[in-house]
Amino acid sequence: MKIGKIWNKLADPKTVPRLFAFCLGVILIVGFVVPMALNPDQIYTRPAPQEQVDEGLAIAPYDRGGEVLKSPGIINPQYPENARELGMITGYMSPLAQWVSSISPYFGTSIYSSPGGLIDEVLYYTRGFDTILESSILMMAFIIASWLTINYTMNKKDIEKDLKKAINDSSKVAHEVKVNDEKARAKQLRRDN
Amino acid sequence: MDFATLGGNIFGTIPLGDIVLYITPLNLFLFIVLLVFTLLIAISKTETQVEATLMKLSNTNVKVGKSEFKQRRFLAVICGIASAGAMITGDLFNFTLFMALIGILNIGIVSAVKQTSVLNSAYQYGLIAMMCSLPLFGGAAIILASTGTLSLEVLSQIQATPMVVFGAILMLLGILGESGVAPFFASKAEMFRTPGSPFIVIIHLSSLFIIVRAVEILLLVLW
Numbered sequence: 001m002k003i004g005k006i007w008n009k010l011a012d013p014k015t016v017p018r019l020f021a022f023c024l025g026v027i028l029i030v031g032f033v034v035p036m037a038l039n040p041d042q043i044y045t046r047p048a049p050q051e052q053v054d055e056g057l058a059i060a061p062y063d064r065g066g067e068v069l070k071s072p073g074i075i076n077p078q079y080p081e082n083a084r085e086l087g088m089i090t091g092y093m094s095p096l097a098q099w100v101s102s103i104s105p106y107f108g109t110s111i112y113s114s115p116g117g118l119i120d121e122v123l124y125y126t127r128g129f130d131t132i133l134e135s136s137i138l139m140m141a142f143i144i145a146s147w148l149t150i151n152y153t154m155n156k157k158d159i160e161k162d163l164k165k166a167i168n169d170s171s172k173v174a175h176e177v178k179v180n181d182e183k184a185r186a187k188q189l190r191r192d193n
Numbered sequence: 194m195d196f197a198t199l200g201g202n203i204f205g206t207i208p209l210g211d212i213v214l215y216i217t218p219l220n221l222f223l224f225i226v227l228l229v230f231t232l233l234i235a236i237s238k239t240e241t242q243v244e245a246t247l248m249k250l251s252n253t254n255v256k257v258g259k260s261e262f263k264q265r266r267f268l269a270v271i272c273g274i275a276s277a278g279a280m281i282t283g284d285l286f287n288f289t290l291f292m293a294l295i296g297i298l299n300i301g302i303v304s305a306v307k308q309t310s311v312l313n314s315a316y317q318y319g320l321i322a323m324m325c326s327l328p329l330f331g332g333a334a335i336i337l338a339s340t341g342t343l344s345l346e347v348l349s350q351i352q353a354t355p356m357v358v359f360g361a362i363l364m365l366l367g368i369l370g371e372s373g374v375a376p377f378f379a380s381k382a383e384m385f386r387t388p389g390s391p392f393i394v395i396i397h398l399s400s401l402f403i404i405v406r407a408v409e410i411l412l413l414v415l416w
Binding site: 020031034037039040041043079083128136141143151173 | 208209210212248267271287293300301307314317318321335338339341347355359362366376377383
């Protein structure tokens with residue numbers, strides 16, 4: 001096949017997502033043969049799975065140690081000089097959270113139940129800019145969706161006007177085409193006779 | 194490869210915790226050019242396209258309504274700022290986030306157009322952008338897993354393993370799809386065929402700049 005024909009096929013927007021999905025699939029399959037191993041030397045460390053549960057800690061998978069404002073918890077930043085007070089509030093738990101964790105061994109499995117406590121400082125202190133960006137992506141998506149909703153589904157008058165105009169235009173064009181068609185046919189008939 | 198080999202001597206850094214924005218002559222130039230373009234776009238008005246009317250001698254003006262104009266200008270300015278941010282970021286994950294933000298803004302800019310062909314191609318582009326989040330973030334995650342860091346400064350000193358190369362290829366595929374380069378250009382190129390020129394142009398401009406920056410980042414990671 002000529003390259004020009006291939007480019008012409010690719011110029012149809014409909015084929016592009018399919019082509020992209022195909023390429024992605026091929027590369028992901030290639031990924032199976034690439035040797036993969038987790039480098040144990042990570043900056044954002046987590047304890048091994050079930051390690052804290054086996055030790056019987058009250059806030060099992062999320063215990064990072066440390067005392068509030070006294071000693072830092074176990075947190076490892078890339079640039080320690082930019083985050084001097086890192087880890088100082090990692091151990092904070094609200095009074096309600098402390099009470100729940102004292103009576104239940106499963107408190108750590110529900111991170112939502114501890115407002116202000118167990119704050120992941122990796123997320124909000126060292127990598128806070130990422131958090132801002134993530135939420136701004138969501139905000140932009142909501143802005144676009146709500147603008148479209150307000151202007152294209154709630155203002156129905158405009159839509160009706162647009163629809164009427166579109167119907168009128170298309171019927172006008174159809175009528176003109178029909179008239180021209182008949183003219184041409186008549187001309188052809190005359191010529192044939 | 195070092196920052197210095199690629200972009201010249203480092204003027205300084207902007208530390209935001211672990212995310213350190215660094216400024217080299219190349220990055221600073223790209224950043225300032227994009228901000229100037231964004232400013233020009235912010236103070237300009239949309240063009241009006243003049244089309245020949247079917248079966249008549251008169252012309253038709255294709256205009257952009259006022260509320261649509263305002264929404265497009267807002268999204269175009271945010272898109273310009275996001276691409277400017279991607280120019281000076283010094284963090285791999287941050288770059289992918291900027292890229293995802295630009296992708297959704299590109300769809301937003303053309304979302305209110307009243308031409309079916311443009312909306313159709315924007316929809317197809319949206320499908321690609323959705324698929325792209327897998328290779329983009331997956332690539333960054335694989336690089337993080339194999340090197341243990343996301344900072345470009347540290348990554349540029351680490352030797353690339355096959356896993357890092359695979360992660361970089363995944364990221365490259367994500368960037369190619371999201372910015373609509375070579376084989377995946379059709380859906381994005383069709384999106385511009387509509388009035389409202391200066392705002393539409395930011396779609397094109399952001400992907401051009403992102404590609405330049407992506408090449409720099411991939412060189413930093415791989416060499």
